[in-house]
Amino acid sequence: MSELSSLGYVVLNVSDLDAWEHFATNIIGLMVGRRDDRSLALRMDEYAQRILLEKGTADDISAAGWQFDTARELEQYVARIRSLDVEVVEGDAQTAKGRRVEKLFSCDDPNGFRHEFFFGPSYAPISSPFRSPVMKGSGFVTGRQGIGHILPIAQNYEETVDFYTRKLGFLVSDYIRDSETLPGVDFDATFFHTRTGRHHSLATAYAPTSKHLNHMMLEVTDLNDVGLAYDRCIKEGLPIYMGIGHHPNDHVISFYVQSPSGFAVECGHGSIVIDDAAWEVKNYSQMSDWGHSRTLARSAR
Ligand SMILES: [Fe+2]
Structure with missing residues:
Protein backbone atom coordinates (compact mmCIF):
# COMPACT_ATOMS: atom_id res chain seq x y z
CA MET A 1 0.00 0.00 0.00
CA SER A 122 -6.06 25.56 1.26
CA TYR A 123 -9.51 25.77 -0.26
CA ALA A 124 -10.85 28.79 -2.11
CA PRO A 125 -13.86 30.55 -0.53
CA ILE A 126 -17.19 28.91 -1.37
CA SER A 127 -18.20 32.22 -2.89
CA SER A 128 -15.49 31.67 -5.52
CA PRO A 129 -16.25 28.26 -7.09
CA PHE A 130 -14.13 26.93 -9.94
CA ARG A 131 -15.43 28.22 -13.25
CA SER A 132 -13.53 27.56 -16.44
CA PRO A 133 -13.54 30.48 -18.83
CA VAL A 134 -13.93 28.16 -21.85
CA MET A 135 -14.98 24.62 -20.94
CA LYS A 136 -18.34 23.08 -21.76
CA GLY A 137 -18.35 20.37 -19.09
CA SER A 138 -18.01 20.55 -15.33
CA GLY A 139 -14.22 20.91 -15.35
CA PHE A 140 -11.29 18.70 -14.44
CA VAL A 141 -11.04 15.27 -12.82
CA THR A 142 -9.23 15.99 -9.55
CA GLY A 143 -10.35 15.24 -5.96
CA ARG A 144 -8.82 12.04 -4.59
CA GLN A 145 -7.15 11.44 -7.94
CA GLY A 146 -5.10 14.63 -7.83
CA ILE A 147 -4.41 16.97 -10.69
CA GLY A 148 -3.39 14.46 -13.37
CA HIS A 149 0.09 13.17 -14.07
CA ILE A 150 3.61 14.22 -14.92
CA LEU A 151 6.23 12.48 -17.04
CA PRO A 152 9.70 13.65 -16.02
CA ILE A 153 12.61 12.35 -18.08
CA ALA A 154 15.02 9.99 -16.32
CA GLN A 155 18.67 10.44 -17.22
CA ASN A 156 19.42 7.27 -15.26
CA TYR A 157 16.31 5.19 -15.87
CA GLU A 158 17.03 2.21 -13.61
CA GLU A 159 18.15 4.38 -10.69
CA THR A 160 15.06 6.57 -11.12
CA VAL A 161 12.60 3.66 -11.19
CA ASP A 162 14.28 2.26 -8.08
CA PHE A 163 14.05 5.66 -6.34
CA TYR A 164 10.34 6.04 -7.15
CA THR A 165 9.37 2.53 -6.08
CA ARG A 166 11.72 1.32 -3.36
CA LYS A 167 12.35 4.70 -1.70
CA LEU A 168 9.35 6.95 -2.38
CA GLY A 169 6.86 4.06 -2.38
CA PHE A 170 5.10 4.50 -5.71
CA LEU A 171 3.37 1.42 -7.05
CA VAL A 172 4.08 0.23 -10.59
CA SER A 173 0.97 0.40 -12.79
CA ASP A 174 2.49 -1.04 -15.97
CA TYR A 175 5.14 -0.60 -18.64
CA ILE A 176 5.13 0.47 -22.27
CA ARG A 177 8.06 -0.71 -24.36
CA ASP A 178 7.45 0.44 -27.91
CA SER A 179 10.01 0.11 -30.70
CA GLU A 180 7.50 0.64 -33.54
CA THR A 181 5.93 4.09 -33.12
CA LEU A 182 9.05 6.23 -33.42
CA PRO A 183 11.52 4.96 -36.05
CA GLY A 184 14.89 4.32 -34.45
CA VAL A 185 13.67 4.99 -30.92
CA ASP A 186 13.13 2.29 -28.28
CA PHE A 187 10.53 3.95 -26.06
CA ASP A 188 10.62 2.43 -22.57
CA ALA A 189 8.37 3.95 -19.91
CA THR A 190 7.28 2.90 -16.41
CA PHE A 191 4.00 4.18 -14.95
CA PHE A 192 3.32 4.65 -11.23
CA HIS A 193 0.21 5.10 -9.09
CA THR A 194 -0.57 5.96 -5.51
CA ARG A 195 -3.14 4.57 -3.11
CA THR A 196 -6.03 6.66 -4.44
CA GLY A 197 -5.70 4.88 -7.77
CA ARG A 198 -5.39 7.29 -10.70
CA HIS A 199 -3.84 4.96 -13.30
CA HIS A 200 -0.65 6.98 -13.10
CA SER A 201 0.26 10.17 -11.30
CA LEU A 202 3.87 9.78 -12.39
CA ALA A 203 5.62 8.09 -15.30
CA THR A 204 9.19 8.18 -16.45
CA ALA A 205 11.27 7.27 -19.47
CA TYR A 206 14.73 7.99 -20.76
CA ALA A 207 15.21 10.59 -23.49
CA PRO A 208 18.28 12.53 -24.63
CA THR A 209 17.14 15.97 -23.42
CA SER A 210 18.21 18.47 -20.79
CA LYS A 211 14.58 19.24 -19.78
CA HIS A 212 13.19 17.41 -16.78
CA LEU A 213 9.52 17.57 -17.77
CA ASN A 214 8.32 15.86 -20.93
CA HIS A 215 4.64 16.56 -20.28
CA MET A 216 1.95 17.23 -17.73
CA MET A 217 -1.48 15.65 -18.20
CA LEU A 218 -4.73 17.27 -17.08
CA GLU A 219 -7.98 15.29 -17.32
CA VAL A 220 -11.34 16.82 -18.22
CA THR A 221 -14.70 15.36 -17.14
CA ASP A 222 -16.31 15.71 -20.57
CA LEU A 223 -14.73 14.19 -23.70
CA ASN A 224 -16.11 17.13 -25.67
CA ASP A 225 -13.68 19.35 -23.80
CA VAL A 226 -10.74 17.40 -25.27
CA GLY A 227 -12.04 18.11 -28.76
CA LEU A 228 -12.92 21.72 -27.99
CA ALA A 229 -9.44 22.34 -26.52
CA TYR A 230 -7.91 20.71 -29.60
CA ASP A 231 -9.91 23.06 -31.84
CA ARG A 232 -8.75 26.07 -29.81
CA CYS A 233 -5.11 24.95 -30.27
CA ILE A 234 -5.54 24.52 -34.03
CA LYS A 235 -7.31 27.87 -34.36
CA GLU A 236 -4.44 29.57 -32.53
CA GLY A 237 -1.78 27.73 -34.57
CA LEU A 238 -0.16 26.11 -31.51
CA PRO A 239 2.31 23.25 -32.13
CA ILE A 240 0.54 19.91 -31.64
CA TYR A 241 3.03 17.28 -30.45
CA MET A 242 0.59 14.44 -30.94
CA GLY A 243 -2.92 14.59 -32.39
CA ILE A 244 -5.93 12.97 -30.73
CA GLY A 245 -5.37 9.32 -29.87
CA HIS A 246 -5.83 6.56 -27.26
CA HIS A 247 -3.33 5.05 -24.83
CA PRO A 248 -3.63 1.29 -24.18
CA ASN A 249 -2.73 1.38 -20.49
CA ASP A 250 -4.70 4.23 -18.87
CA HIS A 251 -7.42 4.21 -21.61
CA VAL A 252 -7.11 7.98 -21.98
CA ILE A 253 -8.21 9.75 -25.17
CA SER A 254 -5.97 12.80 -25.46
CA PHE A 255 -3.81 15.11 -27.50
CA TYR A 256 -0.53 16.86 -26.66
CA VAL A 257 0.14 20.56 -27.26
CA GLN A 258 3.34 22.51 -26.72
CA SER A 259 3.11 24.86 -23.75
CA PRO A 260 4.75 28.30 -23.73
CA SER A 261 7.66 26.65 -21.86
CA GLY A 262 8.34 24.05 -24.56
CA PHE A 263 7.25 20.93 -22.67
CA ALA A 264 3.87 19.48 -23.60
CA VAL A 265 0.48 19.57 -21.90
CA GLU A 266 -1.64 16.47 -22.49
CA CYS A 267 -5.35 17.21 -22.43
CA GLY A 268 -7.24 13.94 -21.86
CA HIS A 269 -10.34 12.13 -20.73
CA GLY A 270 -11.28 8.65 -19.54
CA SER A 271 -8.42 7.53 -17.29
CA ILE A 272 -9.08 4.31 -15.43
CA VAL A 273 -8.75 4.04 -11.64
CA ILE A 274 -6.71 1.17 -10.21
CA ASP A 275 -8.03 -1.16 -7.51
CA ASP A 276 -4.84 -2.63 -6.08
CA ALA A 277 -6.69 -5.70 -4.78
CA ALA A 278 -7.43 -6.78 -8.35
CA TRP A 279 -4.69 -5.09 -10.37
CA GLU A 280 -2.41 -7.00 -12.74
CA VAL A 281 0.75 -5.29 -14.01
CA LYS A 282 1.05 -5.54 -17.80
CA ASN A 283 3.74 -4.78 -20.36
CA TYR A 284 2.37 -3.00 -23.42
CA SER A 285 4.14 -2.89 -26.77
CA GLN A 286 2.42 0.21 -28.16
CA MET A 287 2.34 3.76 -26.86
CA SER A 288 -1.02 4.33 -28.56
CA ASP A 289 -3.78 2.03 -29.83
CA TRP A 290 -4.75 4.59 -32.45
CA GLY A 291 -4.06 8.21 -33.30
CA HIS A 292 -1.51 10.37 -31.44
CA SER A 293 -0.12 11.17 -34.88
CA ARG A 294 3.10 13.16 -34.96
CA THR A 295 2.47 14.44 -38.49
CA LEU A 296 1.04 17.69 -37.14
CA ALA A 297 4.06 18.16 -34.88
CA ARG A 298 6.49 17.75 -37.75
CA SER A 299 4.60 20.16 -40.00
CA ALA A 300 4.48 22.76 -37.20
CA ARG A 301 8.26 22.88 -36.80
FE1 LIG B 1 0.63 11.23 -20.35
Whole structure:
Protein backbone atom coordinates (compact mmCIF):
# COMPACT_ATOMS: atom_id res chain seq x y z
CA MET A 1 0.00 0.00 0.00
CA SER A 2 1.38 3.33 -1.03
CA GLU A 3 1.10 6.02 1.61
CA LEU A 4 1.06 8.77 -0.99
CA SER A 5 -2.44 10.01 -1.67
CA SER A 6 -2.23 11.99 -4.91
CA LEU A 7 -0.33 14.52 -6.99
CA GLY A 8 -1.74 17.60 -5.28
CA TYR A 9 0.11 20.32 -7.14
CA VAL A 10 3.01 21.12 -9.44
CA VAL A 11 5.34 24.11 -9.42
CA LEU A 12 6.67 25.25 -12.78
CA ASN A 13 9.48 27.71 -13.42
CA VAL A 14 8.46 29.70 -16.53
CA SER A 15 9.90 32.63 -18.46
CA ASP A 16 6.69 34.14 -19.82
CA LEU A 17 3.87 34.48 -17.30
CA ASP A 18 1.64 36.42 -19.72
CA ALA A 19 1.87 33.71 -22.39
CA TRP A 20 1.14 31.09 -19.74
CA GLU A 21 -1.88 32.96 -18.42
CA HIS A 22 -3.39 33.06 -21.90
CA PHE A 23 -2.51 29.43 -22.66
CA ALA A 24 -3.70 28.09 -19.31
CA THR A 25 -7.01 29.93 -19.22
CA ASN A 26 -8.12 30.52 -22.82
CA ILE A 27 -6.72 27.30 -24.34
CA ILE A 28 -6.62 24.66 -21.57
CA GLY A 29 -9.51 26.06 -19.50
CA LEU A 30 -7.89 26.67 -16.11
CA MET A 31 -8.84 29.56 -13.83
CA VAL A 32 -6.52 32.21 -12.37
CA GLY A 33 -6.33 31.99 -8.59
CA ARG A 34 -3.96 34.90 -8.08
CA ARG A 35 -1.35 36.75 -10.09
CA ASP A 36 1.51 39.13 -9.39
CA ASP A 37 4.58 40.06 -11.41
CA ARG A 38 6.57 37.04 -10.13
CA SER A 39 3.99 34.27 -10.01
CA LEU A 40 0.68 32.96 -11.30
CA ALA A 41 -1.44 30.46 -9.38
CA LEU A 42 -3.92 28.40 -11.40
CA ARG A 43 -7.04 26.65 -10.17
CA MET A 44 -8.64 23.45 -11.43
CA ASP A 45 -11.20 22.91 -8.68
CA GLU A 46 -12.07 24.03 -5.15
CA TYR A 47 -8.40 24.19 -4.08
CA ALA A 48 -6.92 27.70 -3.85
CA GLN A 49 -4.25 26.61 -6.35
CA ARG A 50 -3.16 23.49 -8.19
CA ILE A 51 -0.47 24.74 -10.58
CA LEU A 52 1.94 27.40 -9.37
CA LEU A 53 3.99 29.20 -12.02
CA GLU A 54 7.04 31.06 -10.77
CA LYS A 55 8.93 33.45 -13.03
CA GLY A 56 12.41 32.23 -14.00
CA THR A 57 14.49 31.02 -16.87
CA ALA A 58 14.28 27.21 -16.61
CA ASP A 59 10.94 26.65 -18.39
CA ASP A 60 10.68 23.34 -16.60
CA ILE A 61 9.15 21.67 -13.56
CA SER A 62 10.65 22.75 -10.24
CA ALA A 63 8.53 20.70 -7.84
CA ALA A 64 5.88 17.99 -7.68
CA GLY A 65 3.65 18.23 -4.58
CA TRP A 66 2.50 14.87 -3.21
CA GLN A 67 -0.50 15.01 -0.91
CA PHE A 68 -1.06 13.11 2.33
CA ASP A 69 -4.40 12.91 4.05
CA THR A 70 -3.21 13.70 7.58
CA ALA A 71 -0.21 15.11 9.44
CA ARG A 72 0.36 11.72 11.05
CA GLU A 73 0.59 9.93 7.69
CA LEU A 74 2.93 12.61 6.37
CA GLU A 75 5.25 12.39 9.35
CA GLN A 76 5.30 8.58 9.30
CA TYR A 77 6.17 8.70 5.61
CA VAL A 78 9.01 11.18 6.12
CA ALA A 79 10.43 9.01 8.90
CA ARG A 80 10.26 5.94 6.66
CA ILE A 81 12.01 7.46 3.63
CA ARG A 82 14.64 9.02 5.92
CA SER A 83 15.33 5.49 7.19
CA LEU A 84 16.01 4.58 3.54
CA ASP A 85 18.68 7.30 3.33
CA VAL A 86 16.55 9.82 1.44
CA GLU A 87 17.61 13.32 2.49
CA VAL A 88 14.43 15.11 3.52
CA VAL A 89 14.17 18.71 4.71
CA GLU A 90 11.20 20.43 6.31
CA GLY A 91 9.81 23.38 4.35
CA ASP A 92 9.74 26.73 6.13
CA ALA A 93 6.55 28.63 6.88
CA GLN A 94 6.98 30.96 3.92
CA THR A 95 7.26 28.08 1.44
CA ALA A 96 4.20 26.38 2.98
CA LYS A 97 2.28 29.63 2.69
CA GLY A 98 3.30 30.05 -0.96
CA ARG A 99 2.20 26.48 -1.72
CA ARG A 100 -1.07 27.10 0.17
CA VAL A 101 -0.53 24.03 2.38
CA GLU A 102 -0.36 23.45 6.11
CA LYS A 103 3.03 21.75 6.23
CA LEU A 104 5.54 20.31 3.78
CA PHE A 105 8.80 18.44 3.49
CA SER A 106 10.93 17.98 0.39
CA CYS A 107 13.62 15.82 -1.18
CA ASP A 108 15.53 15.96 -4.45
CA ASP A 109 14.76 13.73 -7.40
CA PRO A 110 17.82 12.01 -8.96
CA ASN A 111 16.99 13.98 -12.13
CA GLY A 112 17.17 17.47 -10.68
CA PHE A 113 13.72 18.61 -9.56
CA ARG A 114 12.11 18.47 -6.15
CA HIS A 115 9.44 16.26 -4.63
CA GLU A 116 7.40 17.95 -1.92
CA PHE A 117 5.25 16.04 0.57
CA PHE A 118 2.42 17.93 2.21
CA PHE A 119 -0.91 17.82 3.98
CA GLY A 120 -3.63 20.42 4.50
CA PRO A 121 -4.25 22.21 1.19
CA SER A 122 -6.06 25.56 1.26
CA TYR A 123 -9.51 25.77 -0.26
CA ALA A 124 -10.85 28.79 -2.11
CA PRO A 125 -13.86 30.55 -0.53
CA ILE A 126 -17.19 28.91 -1.37
CA SER A 127 -18.20 32.22 -2.89
CA SER A 128 -15.49 31.67 -5.52
CA PRO A 129 -16.25 28.26 -7.09
CA PHE A 130 -14.13 26.93 -9.94
CA ARG A 131 -15.43 28.22 -13.25
CA SER A 132 -13.53 27.56 -16.44
CA PRO A 133 -13.54 30.48 -18.83
CA VAL A 134 -13.93 28.16 -21.85
CA MET A 135 -14.98 24.62 -20.94
CA LYS A 136 -18.34 23.08 -21.76
CA GLY A 137 -18.35 20.37 -19.09
CA SER A 138 -18.01 20.55 -15.33
CA GLY A 139 -14.22 20.91 -15.35
CA PHE A 140 -11.29 18.70 -14.44
CA VAL A 141 -11.04 15.27 -12.82
CA THR A 142 -9.23 15.99 -9.55
CA GLY A 143 -10.35 15.24 -5.96
CA ARG A 144 -8.82 12.04 -4.59
CA GLN A 145 -7.15 11.44 -7.94
CA GLY A 146 -5.10 14.63 -7.83
CA ILE A 147 -4.41 16.97 -10.69
CA GLY A 148 -3.39 14.46 -13.37
CA HIS A 149 0.09 13.17 -14.07
CA ILE A 150 3.61 14.22 -14.92
CA LEU A 151 6.23 12.48 -17.04
CA PRO A 152 9.70 13.65 -16.02
CA ILE A 153 12.61 12.35 -18.08
CA ALA A 154 15.02 9.99 -16.32
CA GLN A 155 18.67 10.44 -17.22
CA ASN A 156 19.42 7.27 -15.26
CA TYR A 157 16.31 5.19 -15.87
CA GLU A 158 17.03 2.21 -13.61
CA GLU A 159 18.15 4.38 -10.69
CA THR A 160 15.06 6.57 -11.12
CA VAL A 161 12.60 3.66 -11.19
CA ASP A 162 14.28 2.26 -8.08
CA PHE A 163 14.05 5.66 -6.34
CA TYR A 164 10.34 6.04 -7.15
CA THR A 165 9.37 2.53 -6.08
CA ARG A 166 11.72 1.32 -3.36
CA LYS A 167 12.35 4.70 -1.70
CA LEU A 168 9.35 6.95 -2.38
CA GLY A 169 6.86 4.06 -2.38
CA PHE A 170 5.10 4.50 -5.71
CA LEU A 171 3.37 1.42 -7.05
CA VAL A 172 4.08 0.23 -10.59
CA SER A 173 0.97 0.40 -12.79
CA ASP A 174 2.49 -1.04 -15.97
CA TYR A 175 5.14 -0.60 -18.64
CA ILE A 176 5.13 0.47 -22.27
CA ARG A 177 8.06 -0.71 -24.36
CA ASP A 178 7.45 0.44 -27.91
CA SER A 179 10.01 0.11 -30.70
CA GLU A 180 7.50 0.64 -33.54
CA THR A 181 5.93 4.09 -33.12
CA LEU A 182 9.05 6.23 -33.42
CA PRO A 183 11.52 4.96 -36.05
CA GLY A 184 14.89 4.32 -34.45
CA VAL A 185 13.67 4.99 -30.92
CA ASP A 186 13.13 2.29 -28.28
CA PHE A 187 10.53 3.95 -26.06
CA ASP A 188 10.62 2.43 -22.57
CA ALA A 189 8.37 3.95 -19.91
CA THR A 190 7.28 2.90 -16.41
CA PHE A 191 4.00 4.18 -14.95
CA PHE A 192 3.32 4.65 -11.23
CA HIS A 193 0.21 5.10 -9.09
CA THR A 194 -0.57 5.96 -5.51
CA ARG A 195 -3.14 4.57 -3.11
CA THR A 196 -6.03 6.66 -4.44
CA GLY A 197 -5.70 4.88 -7.77
CA ARG A 198 -5.39 7.29 -10.70
CA HIS A 199 -3.84 4.96 -13.30
CA HIS A 200 -0.65 6.98 -13.10
CA SER A 201 0.26 10.17 -11.30
CA LEU A 202 3.87 9.78 -12.39
CA ALA A 203 5.62 8.09 -15.30
CA THR A 204 9.19 8.18 -16.45
CA ALA A 205 11.27 7.27 -19.47
CA TYR A 206 14.73 7.99 -20.76
CA ALA A 207 15.21 10.59 -23.49
CA PRO A 208 18.28 12.53 -24.63
CA THR A 209 17.14 15.97 -23.42
CA SER A 210 18.21 18.47 -20.79
CA LYS A 211 14.58 19.24 -19.78
CA HIS A 212 13.19 17.41 -16.78
CA LEU A 213 9.52 17.57 -17.77
CA ASN A 214 8.32 15.86 -20.93
CA HIS A 215 4.64 16.56 -20.28
CA MET A 216 1.95 17.23 -17.73
CA MET A 217 -1.48 15.65 -18.20
CA LEU A 218 -4.73 17.27 -17.08
CA GLU A 219 -7.98 15.29 -17.32
CA VAL A 220 -11.34 16.82 -18.22
CA THR A 221 -14.70 15.36 -17.14
CA ASP A 222 -16.31 15.71 -20.57
CA LEU A 223 -14.73 14.19 -23.70
CA ASN A 224 -16.11 17.13 -25.67
CA ASP A 225 -13.68 19.35 -23.80
CA VAL A 226 -10.74 17.40 -25.27
CA GLY A 227 -12.04 18.11 -28.76
CA LEU A 228 -12.92 21.72 -27.99
CA ALA A 229 -9.44 22.34 -26.52
CA TYR A 230 -7.91 20.71 -29.60
CA ASP A 231 -9.91 23.06 -31.84
CA ARG A 232 -8.75 26.07 -29.81
CA CYS A 233 -5.11 24.95 -30.27
CA ILE A 234 -5.54 24.52 -34.03
CA LYS A 235 -7.31 27.87 -34.36
CA GLU A 236 -4.44 29.57 -32.53
CA GLY A 237 -1.78 27.73 -34.57
CA LEU A 238 -0.16 26.11 -31.51
CA PRO A 239 2.31 23.25 -32.13
CA ILE A 240 0.54 19.91 -31.64
CA TYR A 241 3.03 17.28 -30.45
CA MET A 242 0.59 14.44 -30.94
CA GLY A 243 -2.92 14.59 -32.39
CA ILE A 244 -5.93 12.97 -30.73
CA GLY A 245 -5.37 9.32 -29.87
CA HIS A 246 -5.83 6.56 -27.26
CA HIS A 247 -3.33 5.05 -24.83
CA PRO A 248 -3.63 1.29 -24.18
CA ASN A 249 -2.73 1.38 -20.49
CA ASP A 250 -4.70 4.23 -18.87
CA HIS A 251 -7.42 4.21 -21.61
CA VAL A 252 -7.11 7.98 -21.98
CA ILE A 253 -8.21 9.75 -25.17
CA SER A 254 -5.97 12.80 -25.46
CA PHE A 255 -3.81 15.11 -27.50
CA TYR A 256 -0.53 16.86 -26.66
CA VAL A 257 0.14 20.56 -27.26
CA GLN A 258 3.34 22.51 -26.72
CA SER A 259 3.11 24.86 -23.75
CA PRO A 260 4.75 28.30 -23.73
CA SER A 261 7.66 26.65 -21.86
CA GLY A 262 8.34 24.05 -24.56
CA PHE A 263 7.25 20.93 -22.67
CA ALA A 264 3.87 19.48 -23.60
CA VAL A 265 0.48 19.57 -21.90
CA GLU A 266 -1.64 16.47 -22.49
CA CYS A 267 -5.35 17.21 -22.43
CA GLY A 268 -7.24 13.94 -21.86
CA HIS A 269 -10.34 12.13 -20.73
CA GLY A 270 -11.28 8.65 -19.54
CA SER A 271 -8.42 7.53 -17.29
CA ILE A 272 -9.08 4.31 -15.43
CA VAL A 273 -8.75 4.04 -11.64
CA ILE A 274 -6.71 1.17 -10.21
CA ASP A 275 -8.03 -1.16 -7.51
CA ASP A 276 -4.84 -2.63 -6.08
CA ALA A 277 -6.69 -5.70 -4.78
CA ALA A 278 -7.43 -6.78 -8.35
CA TRP A 279 -4.69 -5.09 -10.37
CA GLU A 280 -2.41 -7.00 -12.74
CA VAL A 281 0.75 -5.29 -14.01
CA LYS A 282 1.05 -5.54 -17.80
CA ASN A 283 3.74 -4.78 -20.36
CA TYR A 284 2.37 -3.00 -23.42
CA SER A 285 4.14 -2.89 -26.77
CA GLN A 286 2.42 0.21 -28.16
CA MET A 287 2.34 3.76 -26.86
CA SER A 288 -1.02 4.33 -28.56
CA ASP A 289 -3.78 2.03 -29.83
CA TRP A 290 -4.75 4.59 -32.45
CA GLY A 291 -4.06 8.21 -33.30
CA HIS A 292 -1.51 10.37 -31.44
CA SER A 293 -0.12 11.17 -34.88
CA ARG A 294 3.10 13.16 -34.96
CA THR A 295 2.47 14.44 -38.49
CA LEU A 296 1.04 17.69 -37.14
CA ALA A 297 4.06 18.16 -34.88
CA ARG A 298 6.49 17.75 -37.75
CA SER A 299 4.60 20.16 -40.00
CA ALA A 300 4.48 22.76 -37.20
CA ARG A 301 8.26 22.88 -36.80
FE1 LIG B 1 0.63 11.23 -20.35
